[in-house]
Amino acid sequence: xxxxxxxxxxxxxxxxxxxxxxxxxxxxxxxxxxxxxxxxxxxxxxxxxxxxxxxxxxxxxxxxxxxxxxxxxxxxxxxxxxxxxxxxxxxxxxxxxxxxxxxxxxxxxxxxxxxxxxxxxxxxxxxxxxxxxxxxxxxxxx
Numbered sequence: 001x002x003x004x005x006x007x008x009x010x011x012x013x014x015x016x017x018x019x020x021x022x023x024x025x026x027x028x029x030x031x032x033x034x035x036x037x038x039x040x041x042x043x044x045x046x047x048x049x050x051x052x053x054x055x056x057x058x059x060x061x062x063x064x065x066x067x068x069x070x071x072x073x074x075x076x077x078x079x080x081x082x083x084x085x086x087x088x089x090x091x092x093x094x095x096x097x098x099x100x101x102x103x104x105x106x107x108x109x110x111x112x113x114x115x116x117x118x119x120x121x122x123x124x125x126x127x128x129x130x131x132x133x134x135x136x137x138x139x140x141x142x
Contacts, residue, residue, distance in 0.1 A: 017060060025061035029054045033069075048078070048096065055079050081138070088134040096131055100124040 017025070036050035051069070058066035070076050081087040104124060107117040 022061040025057040026065070029057035029062060029065055032057060036075075048092070051075050051079070052082065055083075085138050086134055087136065087138055088131060090136050093131055093134075093136075097128055100128060 032050045032054035035045065036047045036054060039045040039047035039050060055066060055069050058069060070079050072079075078089070078092060081089070104117070104121040107120055108114070111117040
């Protein structure tokens with residue numbers, strides 16, 4: 001089955017975004033990147049989701065920022081693996097598990113309302129279940 005001239009194909013370049021939307025996505029990418037860097041030092045702020053969000057926004061607005069992110073010594077391999085197959089390394093899974101566990105213990109000892117800590121811990125546990133179900137290696141043939 002071939003694509004008709006009016007239907008998009010896999011080789012058709014994406015429609016360019018309006019200039020204002022490109023700038024908005026660039027701002028989102030930079031803010032997300034900054035929050036991701038802060039998350040490296042603040043235990044209650046996650047790093048990986050912000051870096052993934054920065055890469056997503058950069059993909060649509062700034063090839064230069066995306067290239068920098070994908071070549072970054074800390075985030076590059078993670079981003080390339082994620083883009084190519086949703087792969088999360090075992091080291092990253094254990095790192096996330098450790099940080100979320102420490103954050104959960106911290107919340108239990110510092111929150112005056114245990115139900116708030118319980119809700120946060122339940123959210124983190126849900127994310128960890130999802131995370132540990134992600135593949136750790138590229139599928140064969142990729």
